[in-house]
Amino acid sequence: MSTLATTTFFSEGLLGSQGALVAAAAIGVAFGFFLEKGGFGSSKKLVAVFYMRDFAVLKVMFGAVVTALIGIRVLAAAGAVDLGNWYQMETFLVPQIGAGLLFGMGFVMGGWCPGTAVVGAVSGRWDAIVFLGGAGIGSLIYAGAYPAIEPLTSEGALGVSTLDGVLGVSPGVAALLVIVVALGAFIGSNRLVAWRARRTA
Amino acid sequence: MTSQTLPEPLQPDDPKAARYWNPYLAGIGLGVTLLVSYVVLGAGLGASAPVARAAAEAVHAVAPAAVEANAYMGGWFDDGSPLAHYLVFMVLGVALGGFISARLSRRVRPQVERGPRASVRLRLVMALGGGAVVGFASRLAAGCTSGQALSGSAMLLTGSLAFTAAIFAGGFVSAPLFKKVWR
Incomplete structure (x- = not known):
């Protein structure tokens, strides 16, 4: 009985079913709504994080991670969900760290990331539409280069790896660590913005 | 204070x-x-x-x-x-x-949203180029700020947490290069 309650579209192999597509669209509406409310329909607001002027990106992102993280741990501890029925991406350290560095550069260069560019596009930002075109081109370049770079894409493979496993602690302790880092980032970013404002005043 | x-x-x-x-x-x-x-x-x-x-x-x-x-x-x-x-x-x-x-x-x-000293042309060229870099990087990482940084980090996945840290590092380090677009 409990297994029935904790199954997901993913665990049943039904992510392509009509029900899953409708659910995904509804989840997307909420996703886009909160992104826009946070100010992510504006590229100036987004890149301000990298010029240490406005840390909304960091606060919204880490705020979301901490919220979901706590929810996941509480539901899992209560037996209300079975994380084995959830899609967990494998770790490939080398391409993921390299991609992150590139992504950060592309983010400040182009002013958007894929999800926020969609919100920007419907807010009237022509630069967001051009960015999405560029992202499509970048995806095609990757597909074209894939045969040549395929060995690199699995460098540093750790399988499905979690922070608690790497550190040899319980998931709760690892979650607490991420929360502490997020809180430190919130406090530190506020101090940094105040310090910069004083210096440029 | x-x-x-x-x-x-x-x-x-x-x-x-x-x-x-x-x-x-x-x-x-x-x-x-x-x-x-x-x-x-x-x-x-x-x-x-x-x-x-x-x-x-x-x-x-x-x-x-x-x-x-x-x-x-x-x-x-x-x-x-x-x-x-x-x-x-x-x-x-x-x-x-x-x-x-x-x-x-x-x-x-x-509008074309940009810094006070950037031309529309510069902003759109940068948007296209930045988009291409992000599109490539998202395939290389098997996800972007949504799929990896948010969704993977909330599941404590090692690769997602490393990707997230690398995004901020890459953004902060390269920001001075693109000052003309934004400041």
Whole structure:
């Protein structure tokens, strides 16, 4: 009985079913709504994080991670969900760290990331539409280069790896660590913005 | 003292537009959305895969054989259209939800958003180039800020946490290069 309650579209192999597509669209509406409310329909607001002027990106992102993280741990501890029925991406350290560095550069260069560019596009930002075109081109370049770079894409493979496993602690302790880092980032970013404002005043 | 010197977060240029939400409140809303996605779908959020799939579909219209033979994208055509995917429907929802919010807050305004000293041309060239870098990087990481940084980090996945840290490192280090676009 409990297994029935904790199954997901993913665990049943039904992510392509009509029900899953409708659910995904509804989840997307909420996703886009909160992104826009946070100010992510504006590229100036987004890149301000990298010029240490406005840390909304960091606060919204880490705020979301901490919220979901706590929810996941509480539901899992209560037996209300079975994380084995959830899609967990494998770790490939080398391409993921390299991609992150590139992504950060592309983010400040182009002013958007894929999800926020969609919100920007419907807010009237022509630069967001051009960015999405560029992202499509970048995806095609990757597909074209894939045969040549395929060995690199699995460098540093750790399988499905979690922070608690790497550190040899319980998931709760690892979650607490991420929360502490997020809180430190919130406090530190506020101090940094105040310090910069004083210096440029 | 510290709170007095803390400058105002950026708000819309248009005085008629509503102010943005407190970032922590928007973050909680986004986090609950992510949690619901995991509980219902068994998968997190995503935005870069639909962009790649749309690009594949567009090229497929002119060069079907080449796309179907591609080692990376070819498999997307096994069951028909690559657009018949839950993340494609999610991103359509993102467009609708974003528009509803922007409209309610009077923030829909056609423009090329850029810094005071940047030309439209420079901004659009940078948007195209930055988009290409982000599109490539998202495939290399198997996800973007949505699928890896948000969804994977909330699951404590090692690669997602490393990717997130690398995004901030890459952004901060390269920001001086693009000052002309934004300042």
